[in-house]
Amino acid sequence: MTDTPQHTDEIVLKGIAAAPGIACGNAYLYSKLIPEVRPRTITAEEVPAEIERLRTANARSEKELRKVLAFAEQKLGSESAVIFEAQIMILADTILMGTIEKRIAAELRNAEHIVSDEISKYKHLMLASTDEYMHERAHDVDDVMNRIIRNIQDQKLFSRLEGASIIVSETLAPADTVIFSRNQILGYATDLGGVTSHAAILSRSLKIPAVVGLRNATKQIKSGDAVAIDGYGGHLIINPSPATVEHLEAKAAKFRAFEEQLTGIAGLPAVTIDKAKVELSSNIEFFEEIEFARVQGSEGIGLFRTESQLIGRADYPTEEEQTALYTRVAEAMYPHPVLFRTFDIGGDKLAPDTHHEENPFLGWRGIRVLLDRPDIFAAQLRALLRASARKNVRIMFPMICTIEEVHRAKEMVHQAQHDLKAAGVPFDPKMKIGVMIEVPSAALMAEQIAEEVDFLSIGTNDLTQYMMAVDRGNDSVAALYQPFNPAVVRTIHFVIEAAHRKHKWVGICGEMAGDPVATVLFVGLGVDELSVIPPVLPEIKKIIRSIRHRDAHRIAEKVLMMSSEREIREYLSSITRTRVPEIPLEEE
Numbered sequence: 001m002t003d004t005p006q007h008t009d010e011i012v013l014k015g016i017a018a019a020p021g022i023a024c025g026n027a028y029l030y031s032k033l034i035p036e037v038r039p040r041t042i043t044a045e046e047v048p049a050e051i052e053r054l055r056t057a058n059a060r061s062e063k064e065l066r067k068v069l070a071f072a073e074q075k076l077g078s079e080s081a082v083i084f085e086a087q088i089m090i091l092a093d094t095i096l097m098g099t100i101e102k103r104i105a106a107e108l109r110n111a112e113h114i115v116s117d118e119i120s121k122y123k124h125l126m127l128a129s130t131d132e133y134m135h136e137r138a139h140d141v142d143d144v145m146n147r148i149i150r151n152i153q154d155q156k157l158f159s160r161l162e163g164a165s166i167i168v169s170e171t172l173a174p175a176d177t178v179i180f181s182r183n184q185i186l187g188y189a190t191d192l193g194g195v196t197s198h199a200a201i202l203s204r205s206l207k208i209p210a211v212v213g214l215r216n217a218t219k220q221i222k223s224g225d226a227v228a229i230d231g232y233g234g235h236l237i238i239n240p241s242p243a244t245v246e247h248l249e250a251k252a253a254k255f256r257a258f259e260e261q262l263t264g265i266a267g268l269p270a271v272t273i274d275k276a277k278v279e280l281s282s283n284i285e286f287f288e289e290i291e292f293a294r295v296q297g298s299e300g301i302g303l304f305r306t307e308s309q310l311i312g313r314a315d316y317p318t319e320e321e322q323t324a325l326y327t328r329v330a331e332a333m334y335p336h337p338v339l340f341r342t343f344d345i346g347g348d349k350l351a352p353d354t355h356h357e358e359n360p361f362l363g364w365r366g367i368r369v370l371l372d373r374p375d376i377f378a379a380q381l382r383a384l385l386r387a388s389a390r391k392n393v394r395i396m397f398p399m400i401c402t403i404e405e406v407h408r409a410k411e412m413v414h415q416a417q418h419d420l421k422a423a424g425v426p427f428d429p430k431m432k433i434g435v436m437i438e439v440p441s442a443a444l445m446a447e448q449i450a451e452e453v454d455f456l457s458i459g460t461n462d463l464t465q466y467m468m469a470v471d472r473g474n475d476s477v478a479a480l481y482q483p484f485n486p487a488v489v490r491t492i493h494f495v496i497e498a499a500h501r502k503h504k505w506v507g508i509c510g511e512m513a514g515d516p517v518a519t520v521l522f523v524g525l526g527v528d529e530l531s532v533i534p535p536v537l538p539e540i541k542k543i544i545r546s547i548r549h550r551d552a553h554r555i556a557e558k559v560l561m562m563s564s565e566r567e568i569r570e571y572l573s574s575i576t577r578t579r580v581p582e583i584p585l586e587e588e
Contacts, residue, residue, distance in 0.1 A: 009239045013214050015189070017234035018200035020259075021209030022252035023187035024228040024245050027221050028165035032176070035149040040110040047105045054100065054111040057151035062091045064147065068175045075181070076205045082288030083140070083174045083198045090144045095315060112149045119145040137308070140198055143173035161185075166229060168221050168236075174198040181206050187229040189236045191218055204535055211236050262538040266297030270541045272523065276549035279529040280541055281339075283509055287325065290332045293534040297541060300336035300392075302457070302531020303509040304329060306380070307343050319379040326387035337392050339457065339507075339531075340384055341436065343376070344398040345369055366399025371408050381416040388428035396434035396457050401441045406452045409433075436509075438462035443491050447498035456499045457531075460510025464488050482565040483512045489568060493525050493560060500526065507531055517572045519543040524556025543576065 042050055065088050072081035090096070096118070103114045119141060126138030150156075164184040169176075171192040177199045188203055193212035203210035209231030217236055221227065228240040228248055232255055237244060270280040281302030282293035293301070309317045309325065317325075330338050344366050370377040384395050397409050413433060420427050432454035437443050443463065450456055460483055465471065467488050470480045482488065492508070499506045507529035512518050514532030519540055522530060532540060555575055562568050 010241060010244060011220065011238040013217055013220070013236045013238070015211040015214035015217075015234050015236060016194060017231055018193065018197070018212040019188070019203035019206075019208060019210035019231050020255065021187070021207065021231040022229065022248045023166055023209045023231070024240065024248065025164055025166050025186045025226075027168045027189075027223060027225045027227045028161060029218060029221060029223045030167050030169040030172075030176075031218075032169065032171075032173075033150075033155065035112070035146060035153055035155060037112050037116045037149060039113040042104075042108050042110060044108065047108070050104050050111050051101050053152055054097075054104070054115070054148075057111070057148050058091055058097065060151045061144070061147045062088055064151075065091070065175070068178055071182075072178050072202075075178070076202070082286055083202065085288070086286065087140060087144050087174070090141065091148070112152045115145060115148050115152070119148075135194065139171060139193070140174065143175065147175075166227050168217055168227070170218050172199040174202055177202040177206070181208065187211075187231065189214060189217055189227070189229055191215055262542060265538050265541055265545075266295065268297070268541070268545065270299070270544045272544060272547055272549045272552070274548045274550060276523070278523060278527065278544050279507070280537055280544075281337075281507070281509075281529055281531040282534045282537065283531050284534070287328050287332065289534065290329065293537075294333075296534045296537040298336070298534060298537055301329070301333055301338040302507055302529060304338055304340045305344070306340055307345050310343075310345065316376055316379070319383050322380060322383035323386045326384055326393070330387050330390055330393050334390050334392050337394055339394045339396055339434065339509075341396050341398055342367075342370060342380055342384075367397050367401075367405050367409060368399065370397075371405065371412075374412065377412055378416055378419075381413055382420060385413075385416055385420055385427040385431065386425060388431045389426050391428045391430075393428065394432040394434060394455070396436050396455075398436045398459075399438055399462075400435045400449065401439050403445060403448055403452065406435060406449055410452065437495050439466050440491070443495050446495040447501060450499040450502040450504040453504070455505040455507065456495060457507045457509050458492055458495055460488070460492070460508060460512035463491065463510070464512075467491060483510075483515070484518070484568045484572070485565045486560075486563055486568065489521070490560060493556070496525050496527055505529070514540065516540065516543055517569065517576055520547055520552050520576055521556055521559055521572055523547065523549060524552035524554070524559075526553075 065084050069081050069084040069088070072084060100114050100118050103109070103118065104111055107114065123138045123141050123145070126134045126141065161180070161183040164186050166187045166189060167180055167185060168189045169191075171190050172188060177188065185208055187208060188199070188210040190199070190212045191214050193199060197212060200210060200212055209229045211229050211231060211234050214236055221238060226239055228237040228245060230237070230248060230251070232251065240248070270278045279299050280297065281300040282289075282296070282298040283303040284290065284293060284301055285305040285308040290301070309322065326340060364372070381395075384393060387393055397406070400406060410433065417427065417429065434455040434457055435442070435449055435453050436457050436459045437446060438459040439462065442449060446456065464481060464483045464485070468480055468482060468485060470477050496506045505528045508522060508527055509531040513522070513530040514536045516536075516539055519530070520543065523544060530540060559568055559571065562571065
């Protein structure tokens with residue numbers, strides 16, 4: 001953070017900007033009590049009482065979450081409060097709770113041990129994933145599990161503070177974020193978490209500055225320490241000097257002025273000064289996120305993660321359950337398009353029937369699972385087709401590696417269409433089918449794949465990981481995870497050009513799509529659509545409306561000649577400031 005004056009006592013920690021704003025004050029180090037679980041053998045006679053302990057704790061947990069839900073609805077509205085409805089649904093899952101009760105009786109073990117063991121299966125599958133969104137959902141599942149165990153053990157939680165504080169914690173559950181907001185909270189700072197975490201989403205809704213992913217802030221801070229949060233740049237400053245505080249206050253004023261410029265932009269089209277159109281869509285996972293996406297100016301859903309339906313379940317959702325959800329989503333976004341990604345599961349991803357693999361990142365996942373499980377795939381395809389009656393449903397297949405996989409997936413779609421037609425069920429016979437480009441083999445075959453489908457969607461997270469051979473969750477090599485690496489940028493350009501030669505539409509739905517530094521580049525490369533998390537939509541639209549397409553094209557041509565990630569990133573940062581001077585980008 002080179003633009004912040006420092007003095008010798010200051011310590012600057014770099015994290016992830018999760019909720020905008022500046023906060024200066026005293027830290028409160030929050031160490032959440034994690035219940036201790038020890039296996040204990042019970043007798044057959046004790047089983048009914050043990051099951052009753054579980055049911056009582058489950059009922060108490062639901063009552064607690066309903067109180068949090070009511071408070072969140074009152075403070076934030078129903079759109080943000082849906083997070084707690086999802087947690088309540090886990091508690092109400094009769095299959096999950098039935099499995100736990102059966103295991104208590106069969107294994108003669110105490111309730112908290114079985115709860116921990118059974119629910120942890122889902123948590124560990126999520127944490128093993130390379131998908132950031134799955135990591136965040138794992139923390140939500142973990143929170144529900146710990147809540148049940150605490151209530152089995154009849155423990156209480158602390159949530160009251162005296163005076164204004166900046167909460168510093170290893171992690172914050174959604175309920176923590178909302179309950180703490182009853183106090184005078186200035187900001188949140190956590191060791192773990194990402195921009196898609198529910199705590200981050202709630203912090204943005206609460207308008208409380210937050211920085212996450214700080215790794216070891218809790219090891220360097222004690223309660224009462226003077227700290228400052230920069231929720232724009234993603235920094236936490238320990239012992240900030242008066243000059244640093246003054247600088248941060250000036251920065252906050254600059255950002256407030258910029259945010260005022262965004263007022264009213266949601267209803268305007270994402271077109272450049274010389275009238276080149278870019279479709280701006282949203283990445284979501286729950287129906288309840290749609291209203292916020294629309295308010296932010298989303299022109300569609302560029303990625304709906306259908307695997308969110310598997311959270312807290314011991315089986316796959318039925319065709320009827322899926323049809324109901326997909327229909328609600330399609331109708332809520334009509335007439336705008338919705339791109340449903342078929343289940344991206346297996347290997348390192350959440351799946352009810354997954355199995356252990358030595359290298360899950362290169363294993364049984366995505367389209368490989370679906371083609372090996374035609375019963376699951378067929379049910380989902382029929383549900384998606386049944387939801388397509390209003391003609392705004394599109395589907396895309398994840399982790400495609402070969403053209404043969406595309407052929408087999410299309411055959412499954414044709415069979416689903418045949419089945420519905422024979423049954424007299426209406427659907428859109430021209431529903432568009434696309435493929436996610438996430439691995440190098442698919443990128444190199446983009447032109448041939450584009451000939452087989454209606455559109456391509458580039459998933460920059462996995463594409464970067466596989467192009468660079470880097471697990472970004474591995475601290476030893478995380479620095480090599482470089483979305484702006486020339487190899488990645490040139491591959492994206494190659495895919496766009498290949499698709500356009502076949503007159504096919506190309507979108508980008510990875511994290512890079514929502515990075516303001518990349519916007520001018522993507523416009524210049526000729527991308528047709530950007531799909532981002534809803535909070536950044538106005539900022540991306542502001543950039544698009546502030547540039548000329550011909551200028552962006554020249555900038556992209558220059559970038560394609562560069563040979564290092566740093567050179568590209570620094571050039572694009574300077575260009576964005578020059579071309580869109582109102583946008584106060586963070587200094588590298």
